[in-house]
Amino acid sequence: MKKIFVSKSDSIAEVVEKVISEPETEVVLVVPKNTLLQDSVSNFHLLKRESDAAGKLVTVESVDEDILSLAKAARIEAIHPLFRKKKSSALSDIIPRAEDDEEETDFKKERSFRSATKDSIKKKEVIEEDPETEAEEEEPPEEDFMSSNSSKTTWTPRFSAKKIIFMGALVACIAATLFLFYRYRDVEINITFASRPFEYQGAFTASVNSSEGDSSLNIIPAEIFTQSKNYTELFPASGRSNVSEKAVGKLLVYNAYSSQKQILVVNTRFETPDGKIFRLQNEIVVPGAQIKDGKIVPSSIETSVIADKAGPAHNLGAIEKLTIPGFKSSEKFNGFYGSLVSSSGGFVGEKAVPTEKDMSDAKKKTEETLRQSLEKSLLLEKPQGFKIIDEATEIIITKILVNKSTNEKGEFSVFGEAEFRAIGFKEEDLKSLLVSKAENSSGLIFKAITLDYQNPIKNFTKKELKFNLDVKGVLTQDFDASEFTQSVLGLSIDEAQTKIKNLKGLSGAKISISPSWIKTLPTRASKVEVKVD
Numbered sequence: 001m002k003k004i005f006v007s008k009s010d011s012i013a014e015v016v017e018k019v020i021s022e023p024e025t026e027v028v029l030v031v032p033k034n035t036l037l038q039d040s041v042s043n044f045h046l047l048k049r050e051s052d053a054a055g056k057l058v059t060v061e062s063v064d065e066d067i068l069s070l071a072k073a074a075r076i077e078a079i080h081p082l083f084r085k086k087k088s089s090a091l092s093d094i095i096p097r098a099e100d101d102e103e104e105t106d107f108k109k110e111r112s113f114r115s116a117t118k119d120s121i122k123k124k125e126v127i128e129e130d131p132e133t134e135a136e137e138e139e140p141p142e143e144d145f146m147s148s149n150s151s152k153t154t155w156t157p158r159f160s161a162k163k164i165i166f167m168g169a170l171v172a173c174i175a176a177t178l179f180l181f182y183r184y185r186d187v188e189i190n191i192t193f194a195s196r197p198f199e200y201q202g203a204f205t206a207s208v209n210s211s212e213g214d215s216s217l218n219i220i221p222a223e224i225f226t227q228s229k230n231y232t233e234l235f236p237a238s239g240r241s242n243v244s245e246k247a248v249g250k251l252l253v254y255n256a257y258s259s260q261k262q263i264l265v266v267n268t269r270f271e272t273p274d275g276k277i278f279r280l281q282n283e284i285v286v287p288g289a290q291i292k293d294g295k296i297v298p299s300s301i302e303t304s305v306i307a308d309k310a311g312p313a314h315n316l317g318a319i320e321k322l323t324i325p326g327f328k329s330s331e332k333f334n335g336f337y338g339s340l341v342s343s344s345g346g347f348v349g350e351k352a353v354p355t356e357k358d359m360s361d362a363k364k365k366t367e368e369t370l371r372q373s374l375e376k377s378l379l380l381e382k383p384q385g386f387k388i389i390d391e392a393t394e395i396i397i398t399k400i401l402v403n404k405s406t407n408e409k410g411e412f413s414v415f416g417e418a419e420f421r422a423i424g425f426k427e428e429d430l431k432s433l434l435v436s437k438a439e440n441s442s443g444l445i446f447k448a449i450t451l452d453y454q455n456p457i458k459n460f461t462k463k464e465l466k467f468n469l470d471v472k473g474v475l476t477q478d479f480d481a482s483e484f485t486q487s488v489l490g491l492s493i494d495e496a497q498t499k500i501k502n503l504k505g506l507s508g509a510k511i512s513i514s515p516s517w518i519k520t521l522p523t524r525a526s527k528v529e530v531k532v533d
Contacts, residue, residue: 044074208463247314249343256298257335277308352410386424449473477505
């Protein structure tokens with residue numbers, strides 16, 4: 001039997017390690033007062049469980065009654081040294097070896113003597129404790145109490161309130177210990193893979209006509225992105241002139257005649273109920289009406305009209321029905337009609353008008369606004385995952401129209417329309433092509449890379465972009481940390497180490513586990529952190 005002395009600062013993990021590493025199977029733990037072990041009864045439960053698992057018989061020796069009580073609660077034999085000294089031969093660290101022929105007899109005597117010592121200790125404890133403690137010590141085990149209860153119709157509880165509270169706290173501590181043990185296991189796996197430098201210079205082509213990369217010709221797939229935008233802005237007119245202007249307006253043209261479409265040419269007249277004439281500014285095709293349940297449901301189309309005469313008399317509000325004089329002698333007269341939304345701009349007299357310089361400046365301003373708007377849209381709506389080099393874009397102004405008519409504030413309007421085009425490609429496609437140029441490239445990825453694009457030349461007719469590329473990077477092993485984490489959950493430390501050693505391109509690794517005595521990895525991925533350097 002071996003004595004192990006516990007210091008006040010020893011944690012339960014350190015005490016357990018001392019017991020397990022001791023060659024002797026019977027161990028006496030000498031525990032002083034105010035040790036860390038007495039913080040919780042769960043410490044002694046853990047000591048009991050681990051020593052039993054290691055095949056160790058542990059006895060706690062202490063002058064502190066609280067420590068002895070905690071040890072007994074965990075079903076560990078607990079002894080006060082004052083009583084022990086009287087029977088020193090029974091618990092001595094060193095027992096003289098008997099002769100071979102007397103060994104069995106001495107062993108039996110020793111066991112008998114130990115039994116007597118225990119009885120003496122119990123009697124001594126009873127003498128020194130108060131009456132209430134004595135009554136508690138003499139209580140029968142729980143199984144005896146239950147047995148006697150089954151044979152009687154009435155019984156009186158033999159547990160004191162203090163003991164019931166103590167037992168409840170004990171159960172709660174055990175549950176909390178088990179919960180913390182299994183919930184707060186943490187494992188950190190640090191893995192380092194070998195890396196090597198990579199440099200390359202060459203000419204590349206990003207082509208819309210290529211569906212996949214070609215490492216021999218340095219071709220990667222590309223796409224063309226387009227975006228259109230129109231814009232109308234008002235500008236002040238600096239000139240003055242006597243003018244005669246006709247009102248313009250919006251008109252809804254209806255077909256309530258048949259399911260056949262009807263073409264109406266430019267300048268087709270529409271007449272208001274009071275005889276004012278408006279003409280179509282563009283040719284239109286009125287769609288055919290729908291027939292539902294034998295009834296005609298009119299169709300319509302919106303168009304622009306201009307007054308037949310200049311002046312403010314044709315500046316009108318909404319008018320429900322305008323007829324078409326050209327259909328007056330036809331059945332279509334009642335089947336085709338217009339509905340004026342509004343009209344304005346009719347004027348006769350002196351007013352502000354734009355000069356040539358006004359119109360020229362307004363056009364330039366409109367073009368500039370369109371370009372800035374499209375460039376801003378590119379920054380905000382850049383295609384995800386695509387690389388677009390600045391030199392691989394262009395903006396085309398497709399339309400600029402100046403309306404010389406001024407409003408009541410003396411302002412004229414300019415309408416502009418532009419289209420943005422760009423050739424883009426995925427840098428991941430480019431990186432994959434570059435990796436393929438490295439020796440033994442299977443399973444490699446770029447740990448770091450710098451791409452310097454030079455001399456880009458766009459060709460929207462051929463739908464391609466040519467450029468030179470200067471590459472500097474570092475290659476390392478491709479590794480999926482999430483997938484690896486799932487593969488090691490629940491494995492023993494040895495099994496996890498073997499799995500790590502088999503990783504391709506491994507340079508170094510380390511497993512850190514807390515608490516340190518745990519031999520298996522958790523089964524929850526959130527408790528295992530894999531870090532890759």
